[in-house]
Amino acid sequence: MDYQKIAIIGGGNLGSAIAQGLLKSGFSKPGDITITKRNTSTLAHLAAQGVQVHSDNQKAIAESEVIVVALKPYNVKEILSELKDAFNPQKHILISVVTGVLLHELDNITVANLPLFRAMPNTAIAIQESMTCICHQYGTQEQVAFVEKMFNQLGVTVSIDEKLMDAATVLGACGIAYALRFIRANIQGGIEIGFDARTANLIAAQTVKGAAELLIRENRHPEEEIDKVTTPKGCTIAGLNEMEHQGFSSSLIKGITASYNKIVKG
Numbered sequence: 533m534d535y536q537k538i539a540i541i542g543g544g545n546l547g548s549a550i551a552q553g554l555l556k557s558g559f560s561k562p563g564d565i566t567i568t569k570r571n572t573s574t575l576a577h578l579a580a581q582g583v584q585v586h587s588d589n590q591k592a593i594a595e596s597e598v599i600v601v602a603l604k605p606y607n608v609k610e611i612l613s614e615l616k617d618a619f620n621p622q623k624h625i626l627i628s629v630v631t632g633v634l635l636h637e638l639d640n641i642t643v644a645n646l647p648l649f650r651a652m653p654n655t656a657i658a659i660q661e662s663m664t665c666i667c668h669q670y671g672t673q674e675q676v677a678f679v680e681k682m683f684n685q686l687g688v689t690v691s692i693d694e695k696l697m698d699a700a701t702v703l704g705a706c707g708i709a710y711a712l713r714f715i716r717a718n719i720q721g722g723i724e725i726g727f728d729a730r731t732a733n734l735i736a737a738q739t740v741k742g743a744a745e746l747l748i749r750e751n752r753h754p755e756e757e758i759d760k761v762t763t764p765k766g767c768t769i770a771g772l773n774e775m776e777h778q779g780f781s782s783s784l785i786k787g788i789t790a791s792y793n794k795i796v797k798g
């Protein structure tokens with residue numbers, strides 16, 4: 533089966549980031565990607581690269597094999613129900629990146645036996661650095677391999693049970709925002725102790741990147757690396773302990789559970 537042509541239904545933040553990642557990685561040629569949006573003016577940069585940009589979802593699905601649904605959770609059911617007849621289970625695979633909409637719900641609003649995937653990437657997909665969690669229903673081995681290959685071009689993937697998809701949304705997708713807020717706080721502190729904003733930004737971002745790479749490349753636990761930095765009676769432990777007295781880890785854990793509860797309880 534040929535999975536060359538990719539339609540992205542919903543060209544917002546995530547949809548357009550996926551298109552950019554597919555182009556940057558060389559996984560797709562511009563002419564093989566279609567991206568739809570009601571008002572296409574924000575997608576001019578993709579159209580300029582040769583991506584097909586328009587508002588006709590029926591046409592986008594008819595001309596593609598892989599359908600990536602990047603719509604908001606509150607209108608995905610209505611929009612997909614209207615497109616139900618456009619799907620062909622022998623031709624299409626559908627990949628939903630929509631938060632909180634279950635495989636069986638997608639099954640109910642599309643056609644029977646349509647291979648269905650849920651993928652939870654993050655916005656770093658635009659630069660091929662996403663963490664993407666994937667689960668599926670009715671996918672053949674070949675289709676699963678294709679979806680993993682596609683997202684592996686765009687970062688790192690892990691297959692999970694669907695019951696962990698909400699947790700994946702919080703840790704992986706919301707996690708980009710948590711990490712950026714952490715970096716922003718470092719920049720604010722860095723300016724207070726003497727750096728200009730641009731230099732503080734570089735130092736804070738590269739330092740977080742280095743810390744993450746120590747865990748990813750060396751497969752280490754964070755505390756093992758923290759021990760190497762904390763000189764007895766030194767400045768690191770003084771700062772870390774003050775952060776903990778102010779509720780640093782606790783506030784992050786509470787924030788993560790608040791995000792999770794927002795998805796599961798509304």
Ligand SMILES: NC(=O)C1=CN([C@@H]2O[C@H](COP(=O)(O)OP(=O)(O)OC[C@H]3O[C@@H](n4cnc5c(N)ncnc54)[C@H](O)[C@@H]3O)[C@@H](O)[C@H]2O)C=CC1
Binds near residue numbers: 547706
């Ligand atoms: N932004 C993020 O970091 C992440 C978002 N998600 C999920 O991805 C989905 C999209 O999120 P965002 O891109 O942030 O939202 P967004 O609001 O930026 O994108 C949704 C897009 O769909 C378009 N749209 C609405 N009706 C349409 C129609 N009938 N046909 C075609 N396009 C239509 C809207 O104009 C909008 O541009 C959501 O379900 C979100 O939960 C998942 C992981 C990360």
Ligand SMILES: O=C(O)[C@@H]1CCC=N1
Binds near residue numbers: 705706
């Ligand atoms: O904030 C949200 O609801 C979406 C889901 C994950 C990232 N953005």
